[in-house]
Amino acid sequence: MTDMVYLRMKKKIEIDTQREIKLQDIAFVSSTSKELVQELLKLKIYRVTKEDKEIVIIDSFLIIKHLNELYPNLEIQLTGPEQTIVKVDKSNKNPNVLVFIFVWLLLFIGTAMTIVNFHYDVSMQEVQQKLHFLLTGEKNEFPLWIQIPYSLGLGIGMILFFNHWFNKRFNEEPSPLEVEIYKYQQSLDDYVNYHENKLNDTRPPH
Structure with a gap:
């Protein structure tokens, strides 16, 4: 049986450290199965490293491709923005x-x-x-x-x-x-x- 999942990317997020980004950080997920939604939200999508500098673009196509590899029976409907901009804010200094x-x-x-x-x-x-x-x-x-x-x-x-x-x-x-x-x-x-x-x-x- 094919499960329908609705995915809406967040347009922009900000993080202050180099860390793993989960699906719940960059997208809203909806489905008739609450267990499936919780499982999908905890999926690790990307790890921000020093090479990424200050901006990372996560494309919805890559996420859909990754989900299809893990869950072949999922039918994913994408709504909203097609990319999420991840801004890495490394400036923790107080203003002079x-x-x-x-x-x-x-x-x-x-x-x-x-x-x-x-x-x-x-x-x-x-x-x-x-x-x-x-x-x-x-x-x-x-x-x-x-x-x-x-x-x-x-x-x-x-x-x-x-x-x-x-x-x-x-x-x-x-x-x-x-x-x-x-x-x-x-x-x-x-x-x-x-x-x-x-x-x-x-x-x-x-």
Whole structure:
């Protein structure tokens, strides 16, 4: 009797040591037989070594081939991604405080300069002076009653735009920065998959 097994690869996992990778680490498995599922999940698929460096691509075709050799009566249905990216994170060092402060100051000063230059380009101070004159009929070089709320609103608007206040989120909607980081990570994963598959065409498997 042929058993049906459904296999869905995880798109990406991260490990911090060189170790054996089991099927449960890189895929979701479903079948009518719970015993079979537990047995399959514990199967050893790959051992990460120093030669693998930081990224390993595990292709679903190789897993299916391995399962068919061990279980000839299995019928495997693959859904979802076709490869799993295994990222080996070898950096267990704590971040350097001096480097963190330097980067924070660099970003802070750079952002401040960008805002100042933008306001200078659009003549924001003159706009606020003219707005004050239109509303009050008086000329004032520093209309603080407009400038102070505007400055506070600028900061609050940035916080709401990025949807974060330190580790606190205001809602479940991702911020534009998180969306851009996700797109970048997607493009990076696609490149890694393409590059690794291209290399696999010219070299023997591990």
